[in-house]
Amino acid sequence: MLVYLLVITILSLRFPENYLNWEEIECSNQSFPDNFTWGVATASHQIEGDNTNNWSAFENQKGLEKSAKACEHWLRWKEDFDLIENLGVDSYRLSIEWSRIQPKQGEWNQDAVDQYSEMIDDLINRNIKPMITLHHFSHPIWFEDLGGFYQRENVQLWVDYCQRIFELLNAKVTDWCTVNEPEVFSIMGYHMKMFPPGKGSVFKTIRVMKNMIYAHSSAYSALKKINPDARIGLAKNVTLFDPLRRWNLLHWITAIILNYIWNGAVISGLKNGRMFGSKIDSAKGSFDFIGLNYYTHALTSPFLPQTTEIDLPKRKHEVMTDFGYTMYAEGLERAVKMVSKLNVPIEITENGVADSDDSLRPIHLKRHIWQLSKLISEGHDIRSYYHWSLMDNFEWAEGYKLRFGLYHVDYKTQKRTLKQSGADYQKIIKSNR
Numbered sequence: 001m002l003v004y005l006l007v008i009t010i011l012s013l014r015f016p017e018n019y020l021n022w023e024e025i026e027c028s029n030q031s032f033p034d035n036f037t038w039g040v041a042t043a044s045h046q047i048e049g050d051n052t053n054n055w056s057a058f059e060n061q062k063g064l065e066k067s068a069k070a071c072e073h074w075l076r077w078k079e080d081f082d083l084i085e086n087l088g089v090d091s092y093r094l095s096i097e098w099s100r101i102q103p104k105q106g107e108w109n110q111d112a113v114d115q116y117s118e119m120i121d122d123l124i125n126r127n128i129k130p131m132i133t134l135h136h137f138s139h140p141i142w143f144e145d146l147g148g149f150y151q152r153e154n155v156q157l158w159v160d161y162c163q164r165i166f167e168l169l170n171a172k173v174t175d176w177c178t179v180n181e182p183e184v185f186s187i188m189g190y191h192m193k194m195f196p197p198g199k200g201s202v203f204k205t206i207r208v209m210k211n212m213i214y215a216h217s218s219a220y221s222a223l224k225k226i227n228p229d230a231r232i233g234l235a236k237n238v239t240l241f242d243p244l245r246r247w248n249l250l251h252w253i254t255a256i257i258l259n260y261i262w263n264g265a266v267i268s269g270l271k272n273g274r275m276f277g278s279k280i281d282s283a284k285g286s287f288d289f290i291g292l293n294y295y296t297h298a299l300t301s302p303f304l305p306q307t308t309e310i311d312l313p314k315r316k317h318e319v320m321t322d323f324g325y326t327m328y329a330e331g332l333e334r335a336v337k338m339v340s341k342l343n344v345p346i347e348i349t350e351n352g353v354a355d356s357d358d359s360l361r362p363i364h365l366k367r368h369i370w371q372l373s374k375l376i377s378e379g380h381d382i383r384s385y386y387h388w389s390l391m392d393n394f395e396w397a398e399g400y401k402l403r404f405g406l407y408h409v410d411y412k413t414q415k416r417t418l419k420q421s422g423a424d425y426q427k428i429i430k431s432n433r
Helices: 002-014 054-062 073-087 110-125 141-145 152-169 182-190 202-226 249-272 331-342 361-377 420-431
Strands: 037-041 091-095 129-135 175-180 231-243 289-300 346-350 382-388 407-410 415-418
Touching: 002 249, 037 129, 037 346, 054 141, 073 110, 073 415, 073 420, 091 175, 091 382, 110 129, 110 152, 129 152, 141 152, 152 202, 175 182, 175 202, 175 289, 175 346, 182 202, 182 231, 182 249, 202 231, 202 249, 231 249, 231 331, 231 346, 249 289, 249 331, 289 331, 331 346, 331 361, 361 382, 361 420
Parallel strands: 037 091, 037 382, 091 129, 129 175, 175 231, 231 289, 289 346, 346 382
Antiparallel strands: 407 415
16 A cells, blocks of 8 residues: 555656646736747638548548538638738648649649639738648548558658648748647547548557658658758647546556657657657657647546547536536646657647637636746747637537637628637737737
């Protein structure tokens, strides 16, 4: 029993689960460097509408809510750029839809290329810096039919696409994300079966995750040969896993394993060139920055549900979001320290909350930005904050029931309306300029 208690005590000290008394914190006390970047983020399949890709096919196969017209951003992008400009942000993180560029293997859609190029020019004319993501969960059906990222030989097909886009736009765009959340793409698609291709296998999950890091590093190497001055990284989701019962060793073991699979493996691949016991030499140091997507923590036990369709456990004092996980702004510090091991600048490429009536988002926004200010004052090299998301949109397997936007979207009329949280973000940006 004494040994058991000693182990639990050591684990609790080594991996604390901190909480703050927010009643005593004045979140408006913030300070940011003059060159700090304020931004918003979106993804192509979630807003553009009428995409034909692996996700639209998956929606049909699984009987999910259809993305369909989404926010009609492909048609309304100039109006939406007005919304971005209205917020007063410095930068906009967007993704290029590969399926629009290459709807068929070997076929290049110049009209789509021209529109993306026009969009980039328009952002720059508004003094809004674009950050481009080259793979944000979606890709062409033909690529999926070839086995997608499960087959390592397919990676070069994706790198070829990346090179073509980069050659066209790198003179205008300095910041690039190769892939978004390789761990989410792999685990949700090949274990939890909630993303395409919806295949459940631990072996396949690990294989795809390793291939995604190999794909990132292959693209990084190819693109840096074209323009060594470009800033290239990837967006890493950090979800913190804490034991549901901190006195239960089985809960601790579960949390440690999940933290490695979700967080540690990718960080190890990027830092050391090793993942799950395999070498990926090209991945070591293949990044100029690390993008951090942070939302929450999860309380874990061996009986953790294998679906996000039910609410995850929470502490009594925690507030649950519409997504079924808690608001845990305190965890941003742990997430930042985790990716700080990579010793490169950190870009907060996503942070937001599912909140249908915008009652929680203003609080969520202010707490996380206060945490960022504190972390920067302590010496962490955090260069930017991109709020997720610009506007309500299609939230993957959850469809349209979850709302993450600073702008409300009426999907019947496509009318956009600034929320209180959007107005608060405007004020935060203005006060920190």
